[in-house]
Every structure is written in C-alpha cells, then in structure tokens.
Amino acid sequence: MSHSLNELEALTKRAARGAGYAWGHAEEAGKAARWLAGYALPSTELLAAHLNQMQGREHAPWTPHATDVPWRCDGAMLCPLLTGAALSDRAFLLAEDEPIEFADTAFPLLLAPYIAAVARRIDRVIVLSWVNASLSIGGHGLSIAASYGELTVHHASMVTCRASRASGNDCKAPSATRVTIASRDLSVLSQLAARCYAPATESSRLLGAGAGLTDND
C-alpha cells in the first residue's frame, strides 16, 4: 500500500515509542525512516525487524560507549538508532577527519540518516561503510556502492564512518515522495504503534473530547 512520507514518519515514531524508545529517539527514528524512503532505500523492512527485536528489552545494553575505540556496548550488538543519535550529537568528532568505528552493529543502514545529519552540520561528505557496502552521504545527496543484500544486512561486525574530501557532486538528491510498505511490516509497526494509544472506554469517549455524540444544532 502506498503511503505518504508523513504517514511513514508518524507510524515509525509511534512504533519506536511502542518498542520502548524515549520520545526524543522515537521522533528521530521517524525522521530516519523518512530519509531512507526519500532515497528509495529499504526503511520499514529494516525498522520493523529491528524494533521487533528491541521491544520488551532493556535498551541500555545496546547503547554505545561513545568514548571507546571502536564504539561498543555491553550487549551483543549496537542499536543503530541509539548509536546514530549519539554520533549525531558528536558531529564534531567527524569534523576532525578521524574515522569512527562501530563494532557489531545491528542493521547498519539505519545509521545512514543520522550520518546525513552530521554531514549537514559539518558540511562534509561522510563515507559510511561495512563489508561490501559503501555509502557517500552528503547533507543533501547520496551515492551508493552496494547491492541490496549488502545494504540490508542484519548485522555488521565492523562499521566505519569518515569524513571525506569528496565534493559530493556525484551525490544524488532524494527523489521519492511516496513509500510502499509491505503488509507484514505494516502489521508489525502498527502493532507496536498501538501501544501508544489508550484503550477506548465509555468514560474516555464521553469525557476526553469535546463535542457531543450527536450534534444536531
């Protein structure tokens, strides 16, 4: 089913919240989904899978220690949403031209939108790469050297990002304005999002909003 990017963003934000992320992370996840969809990159497929594995779990073990080299966490894998946000908060690190590495990262493509935020802030092209995949991410464009399979891996044992000297002239601007969401992914995301909604009750219906149940005036 075809969706607008606003719908995708809203659904992802609520699904991330339903999966246990704080509102601040949830809204960034929504923006991340939108960014990926704008470049016609897989978004809901990866987010549904990742949010599904995060829901019901403590997120702390998936959170990076941002002063380690490479970045790692206490658990088995870094969450790309938490890691991407932490990197975006430390955009200045990439401006120093040193590479940043992440060990054992889940769904590494989900880092890309956060790296785009860094690229905008420091006005550089940043190269994000893992085995057989490389993305040159500018503030307003993207160029990719990777197959679909390599982009959508569920795990990469080492991920690198580094500001490059490239001009970004071969980065293409986003052009997709709609997204098609597979029904299976829509179902997973909708169910997670539904955790944000209060159950309908008679008293909630009568008291919670304004107008009456009939308005014949």
Place this chain on the structure above:
Amino acid sequence: MRLARLGSFHQCRLSFMRVLLRQLKNENWQFSRPRFDIDASGVGVAVYEMNGPSHTYSLICFAHHLPAELRSDRVIAEAWDATFALFDGVPSTGDIERLANNVPRQEAGRLSGREISLSRANRSVRLFDYTIECLADGRQPDPGRIDDVGYVMRTTAVYGSGKFGAADRETIADRPELNAPFQAEMLAVFLIRAFTLDIVEHLAQVRAPEKAVVLSPDLRRRFGVGNSTGLGLAPFIINHPVLLNNWIAARETALARVRSILQAAKAEIRLFHELVRRAQTNTANWRSEHPLQLTKLADLKGDLARLSAHLRNGALDKPFPWDQLYLWAEANLSLEGQEQLVSLVLEPHAGLIDSLAATMSANEGADFAIDGAMSIKRLRAILEDIYGWAFEIDWANPANIARVWYVSEEKLEPRLGERFEEPIEPFEQPLCPGRDAACLYQALDGWGSDNIVAAFLLRHPEHRHIVRRAQIANRYVYAEIRDNMLDAALLPIDLLRCKLAFFGATHFDPRSDRWVRINMFRGAPFPHEVCGADRASTQCIDDGLYLKPANS
C-alpha cells in the same frame, strides 16, 4: 507567550484565509464549477475548479443523506452530510470513482498523492432547512437569524499534510501559491463554502421551481462556513515551535512597523474609525452561550466603547499615534480588547504588512538536530532563561498535573483526561514542555559545567525530546508557550483560538473548555466574485471579515 493572551487573538491581515484571498485576486485566478450533479434529495457529486497561473485545483464534493442520529462533530463520527477532497489538477472520471469509494469513508479510506486535502461537513440544523424554506417561498431569510448561526454547514475536520495517504506538504510547498501556511486547506474551505450555499439554493429550486429565488449577494456573504474544532488541533502549536515562532514573529514585526509610524495619514485614520465601528458590529453579532466567552464578549464590548471614546478625543492626532494607542490599550483594555486593537491597527497598513506573509512558513528540519557539543553550563542557562517560570511550579501538587494528553485507539482521536481519575497515564503524550524542562534541570544536578550535552543524553535518553526543544526555543524567541499544559485549570480552547485566529476564523463560540465552533470566510466574497467578471468592483477583497452592519 501566555495562553491567556494567545487565547484572545483575533484574525488580522496576516491570517492565512486573507493571504489566500489576496493571492486569488492579485494573481488573476479563474473559477468554474464544471460539475454539479446533486439530485432532488441533496445527494450527488460536484466539482469546483480554481485555475491559477501554474496549477489547477479541484474541490470534489460528495453530498450524502445523513440520518440525524448519526450527525456528530466528533472525530469518531462515521458518516457526514458532505465529504470533500481537494484534488491537484483536473480529476478524471476514474479519479472521481476512486475517490467516491474513499472520501465518504474519511479516515477509513485512502488517498493518493494527487489529493492534497480531505474534509467533511455537516448541516447546521438551525439554519439549513430554514434558509431553503425561505428561498423556496420566494423570500430572503431574516438577517438576524442568519447572524445567530452564521453558516448553513460546518466542517468538522480539514486534513492535509500526507494524512491518509494524501500528498505531503513537502511535495507542494515550493509552489508559490501554496508556500504560505495552510493555503491548500484555506482554498478547500473557501470552495466548500461556495458548495454549501449552492446546495441550499439548489434544494430550494427543486422544492419550488416556479417560485424559488437565490440569495441576494449581500445576504449570501453573511454566510461563512462553520467549523467545529476540538482537541485534534490543540497539540499543533506545541508540536510546531518553529512554525509558531514564525507566525508570532510576523505579527509582532507588523505591529512594530505600525507603531514606528510618526504620523497617521487621514485616509488611514478614516479607515481605522470605520473598522472600529465594524468591529463593534462584529461583536454584537458574535454569539455564544459559554460563560467564559460571554465574559470575554462583555469585556470586548466595553473595550471597544472605551476605544471609540478615546478616538473621538483625538487619540490619533499625536506623533507616533499607533504606538500611543497601543500603549493606551495595554493600560486600559482587557486582553480581548488589546488583541482586537492589534488586529485593527494592522488593517490600514497593507503596504507595510502584507509581504510578511512570506515569512510565516518554516523549514522545521533545519533545526531538528541536537547540538551535543553544547556545555551543560550553557544548557542550564537556557533552561533558566526560557523555563524559569516552570521551576516555580510544584510539580508534585496534583492540581498542577491534573491533566493527561493522550491518543485514543478510537480513530486515534486526541483526548485530554484526568490523571488521577482514569488509568491513562501510561499513554501520556509529551505535551508539557514546562514540566519536562523542570525535570531536566533537576536531572542536570551533579553534572559538571564543562561536560557536554552529548554525554548527558547518552546516560539520560528520556530527556532527549526536551533538550531538543530547549535548543530550538533558545534560537526562536516565540517558540515556547510559557504555561502549564497539565494544569487543572487549563483551557485547551486558548490553544485552539490562537491557531484558528491565524487561520482567519471569527466568531469563536466555545462549547466547552476543549471544543469551539468558529466561522470562516463570513463576510468574504465568493469564488465567482473574487475571480469573476466583476472582479474590478470587489474593492477591499479581504476586509469583508469586518462585517458592515446589516442595514448599511
């Protein structure tokens, strides 16, 4: 930026409805009604078309039969008297068929990227049948009865921005005609108004083909299109701080420009006096039964009387007359009167003000990223500056956190509940920046001044949302409303009125603390008048919102 003042705003030159009307006239838009297939019982399809310099927009209208017991203003309603979609271009038969299967279902249907807006409207039982009766009988309805209600139909939602699959604002915002806020939605409502009067005239004609008359043009303009607004709109100005800032900044800039005028020109003084008179008529026509609004209306009547007297004493004959007038208003009038005055002083100064409409949109993405390099010391200073008022509030006192904003699974209707009376706290939406800022400030205890926000947020993800807000509010002086959104005494209608005043709505009629009826385009010309052959005779295209008295 306090709710009591925001909740006293009036429409003004910069209101989006008026920006639209000026644009339709100045850019020479053409209007037509290529289809009006409504049967004798009021059921069918109509298409209204607006042709601009580079794009055409079509309002597709579906008129239904609605049993009275199903008629409701609520989001949870499932059937309506009429449903609408604003289409980008000229719809094909296939488009109309597809939309006929979706638009009447509203939230339960799907739209495509060719649709920009989705809406629905219900009849005013008070005025719809009465108007048809009169017209069918060959006479005009009584102006007093028209003014009691002000519309024959009211919209109960106007959706845009990608909802239910419609086109995202981003795909159309670059078009000059759609760049100012909510222009597509205002256009849809403008055309809906035309439809509501057309259908009433049509049904009168059907009832009495030999005898029926149409509305006289002057009376016709006294009908606006009503609107019923509830909590769905309330979070908007909280969730869009940069946009809110830009709206307020435009209005404040406009006011500052007028206040800096050294001497008032005679023509402007004359116009201003006339508008004050018309504002008094407006207030006399402004109906409400809500005790809060009645108090505000009484205040406003008194304020306008004081203003009139002050003007008769030569208030505008001094240097910096508008500035003096504003300062006088601050000292002598209620908030309603002060804000009415602000709207009025902007009116005679089109040349100074109208161009500010171009500053009222926002690129919200540009300010989204958190600056993690900011020091804890800087963040503390920002919080003290912007949210110091919230630190004075005892957030443990139940009266201060009595309310909870949440979304119901019933059609995702936004609601406001009582924290201590209903089990809804787990579903709380983040709509009280004041409390969040106070919590953040406390959590910063013990963090070294030279440490950075990035380190704090890694440890405290729960504060990420408010940190972002605080950094935004630091850059945009009007972004944050300095009030407690969870207070037992909160009036959500203040949030609604602020946004609706920017839309251009008038005749705010609260029905509860969280639901308001308003009027849109009342007094304005119709599409065929703005875009018609007699365009040249439509003098002040957009000041008709200040109604002339019925007998003038």
